[in-house]
Amino acid sequence: MADDKDVLRDVWFGRIPTCFLLNQDEVTEREAEPYYLLLPRVSYLTLVTDKVKKHFHKVIRTDDAEEMWFEYEGTPLKWHYPIGVLFDLHASNTVLPWSITVHFKNFPERDLLHCPSHSVIEAHFMSSIKEADALKHKSQVVNDMQKKDHKQLWMGLQNDKFDQFWAMNRKLMEYPTEDGGFRFIPFRIYQTLSDRPFIQKQFRPVSPEGHVHTLGDLLKEVYPVALPNE
Amino acid sequence: MSLCVLDEDEFHLCCQLLLQLSEQLGDGWSWEGGQEGYLRKTALRSVVIDSSSVWDYEGGGADNSCPSRSEQQEGEQEQAAVDASADTDRINGDMEDEDDGVCVASAGSSQLLQYEYHILHSCSYSTPVLYFRACTQEGRSLSLEEVWSSVHPNYRLRLQNSPLNTITLQEHPLLGQPFFMLHPCRTEEFMRPVLQAAQDQHRPVNYVLSWLSVMGPVVGLDVPLKYSTLLHPAAPPGSTEPG
Numbered sequence: 001m002a003d004d005k006d007v008l009r010d011v012w013f014g015r016i017p018t019c020f021l022l023n024q025d026e027v028t029e030r031e032a033e034p035y036y037l038l039l040p041r042v043s044y045l046t047l048v049t050d051k052v053k054k055h056f057h058k059v060i061r062t063d064d065a066e067e068m069w070f071e072y073e074g075t076p077l078k079w080h081y082p083i084g085v086l087f088d089l090h091a092s093n094t095v096l097p098w099s100i101t102v103h104f105k106n107f108p109e110r111d112l113l114h115c116p117s118h119s120v121i122e123a124h125f126m127s128s129i130k131e132a133d134a135l136k137h138k139s140q141v142v143n144d145m146q147k148k149d150h151k152q153l154w155m156g157l158q159n160d161k162f163d164q165f166w167a168m169n170r171k172l173m174e175y176p177t178e179d180g181g182f183r184f185i186p187f188r189i190y191q192t193l194s195d196r197p198f199i200q201k202q203f204r205p206v207s208p209e210g211h212v213h214t215l216g217d218l219l220k221e222v223y224p225v226a227l228p229n230e
Numbered sequence: 231m232s233l234c235v236l237d238e239d240e241f242h243l244c245c246q247l248l249l250q251l252s253e254q255l256g257d258g259w260s261w262e263g264g265q266e267g268y269l270r271k272t273a274l275r276s277v278v279i280d281s282s283s284v285w286d287y288e289g290g291g292a293d294n295s296c297p298s299r300s301e302q303q304e305g306e307q308e309q310a311a312v313d314a315s316a317d318t319d320r321i322n323g324d325m326e327d328e329d330d331g332v333c334v335a336s337a338g339s340s341q342l343l344q345y346e347y348h349i350l351h352s353c354s355y356s357t358p359v360l361y362f363r364a365c366t367q368e369g370r371s372l373s374l375e376e377v378w379s380s381v382h383p384n385y386r387l388r389l390q391n392s393p394l395n396t397i398t399l400q401e402h403p404l405l406g407q408p409f410f411m412l413h414p415c416r417t418e419e420f421m422r423p424v425l426q427a428a429q430d431q432h433r434p435v436n437y438v439l440s441w442l443s444v445m446g447p448v449v450g451l452d453v454p455l456k457y458s459t460l461l462h463p464a465a466p467p468g469s470t471e472p473g
Contacts, residue, residue: 080401109371113399113408123398130415134354139415186354197406202353 012162014041016087017097020052023071026104028059036097040160041084044125045070045077046115047158056102065104069112072100076111080124081190089192122154129153132186133172135202141172180212181205189223199223234418234425235356236437244438245269245349251439251460262348263404269349269438275364275450277343277380342367343380347451349438350403357417358438360445361402361409374399377410377449385448397449412445420444436461 015038022032035055039048046068053068070077072090077100081089091098107114115121129150133142142150149168156165175182185205188198201222205213219226236244245261248269252259259271348361364372364380372380377397400411421441428435439461443453 078401110407113401114374127398127413131354134415195406196404197401198403200353200403 008166009162012040012042012165014084015039016041016083019097019099020049020055020070020102021099022056022059023101023103023105026060027064029061030059032056032059039083039087039098041082041087043083043157043160044081044121045079045083045086047118047121048083052102056104060104067104067107067114067116069103069107070100071103072098076108078112079115079121080113085190089190118158122158125154125157126150129172135184135186136172136175136182138183141174145171180210185213185218187218189219189226234422236351236358237356238351238353241351241358241438244436247436247461248439248442248457251457254460255454255456257454257457266404268351268404271347271451273345273347273451275343275345276340277450278340279376279379343372345450347446347449348402348409349442352414355414355417357414357421358441359414360412360442360449360451361400362411362449362451363407363409371408374410380450381448382450410449412449417441434461 018037018039020035020037022028022034026032033055035052037049037052039045049068049070056068057065070079072086075090077086077090087098130139130142133139145168149171152164153168155161156163156168182205184202187203188200190198199222203213203218203221207213207217216227249259249261251257257271258273259269261267262270343364343366345362345364350359350361351357352359364377366372374397378386381397396413397410398413399408401407402409421437424440425435425437427433439453439457442451443457445451446453
């Protein structure tokens with residue numbers, strides 16, 4: 001993956017300019033100013049918005065304030081999806097900055113997972129990493145890593161440290177060349193037009209005849225409606 | 231070991247069989263969702279929410295969900311929970327937490343809760359996965375803390391020390407709503423001896439049913455022993471096990 005370093009960096013450092021606005025129904029002691037932030041695409045909303053909470057806590061009645069949650073045009077935003085996925089799913093056609101509404105009341109229990117602390121985000125992130133490795137390496141690589149290696153992965157994400165993150169992640173991205181690639185490619189196709197949040201299936205990187213699969217092959221196999229008619 | 235993996239087709243076969251048995255026993259399981267679907271069952275449980283218990287659970291803990299080999303405790307074999315079925319659904323106001331050294335200031339009260347259980351297939355781990363949610367009679371969803379508090383004391387120590395079956399709040403992969411989930415990544419480990427023994431003894435085994443008899447009782451899901459007698463009505467020696 002060394003020759004893809006530029007791509008890796010571009011992905012890691014992707015940012016979305018965002019404007020956080022307090023929900024109009026919140027009772028405030030004075031006018032709430034919007035808060036602007038450049039959100040990292042690869043991170044999670046609840047991990048990078050401590051400053052947003054601090055900012056709005058200055059103007060609302062904090063004794064009433066419950067867990068902060070976010071909404072875009074009436075849709076509660078799932079913090080456990082990467083920020084880039086949320087933007088692409090809900091707001092990719094709109095003008096920047098992305099306007100997100102902040103709430104401190106009426107947490108939508110049926111739609112959103114609770115996120116009481118950063119350790120919940122860490123658990124979720126590590127769980128995703130482990131699941132991906134179950135598909136790539138039957139969990140062998142992730143299980144052979146030490147606890148401190150897992151921690152380094154997380155800290156790299158949390159503190160936006162590309163090199164620290166990739167020092168560990170490269171192990172998870174290696175495969176024996178004789179096999180042609182990972183056992184299965186960990187992918188998810190997110191969609192908004194269905195109750196089902198995403199499509200995830202077992203998909204091999206190489207065909208039985210030995211041809212390397214492309215993204216087009218994947219879509220043809222698992223999501224043909226996305227492809228234009230021949 | 232391909233013995234311990236359950237692919238989607240085998241999962242469907244096991245579920246079909248389980249449904250037939252469930253129908254005979256009136257156990258209430260149904261299949262939802264068509265081809266890419268899941269088993270579903272609802273149940274009313276009388277449960278004590280002992281909210282004064284001290285738990286180190288926080289979201290399953292960063293390190294508590296599926297530790298790597300270098301972290302895990304010496305292998306703890308999950309045995310079929312024979313004692314589970316007895317008490318899980320009959321917890322009442324009696325405090326039974328003599329084994330976890332918890333100082334209880336006030337007794338938790340007994341509540342009638344509506345539970346909904348789903349069994350899905352994980353293509354990542356090639357195992358079944360148990361999802362569930364619970365709410366009060368008024369329709370209020372239980373929090374993670376309350377769910378942990380309602381786990382029978384017999385299981386609490388096991389859950390805390392052996393993160394084989396951590397309970398976390400997850401998005402249901404088919405419905406997109408928050409559900410509690412028992413983590414599947416260690417399933418292969420505890421199923422291996424069960425499946426190996428069945429193979430050695432030439433006994434048929436239903437992966438989903440055996441798995442459920444271990445996981446279910448932890449979260450109050452009873453698996454009547456009658457399933458077993460229906461599954462093995464004096465099987466002749468030398469009969470081959472299903473796929």
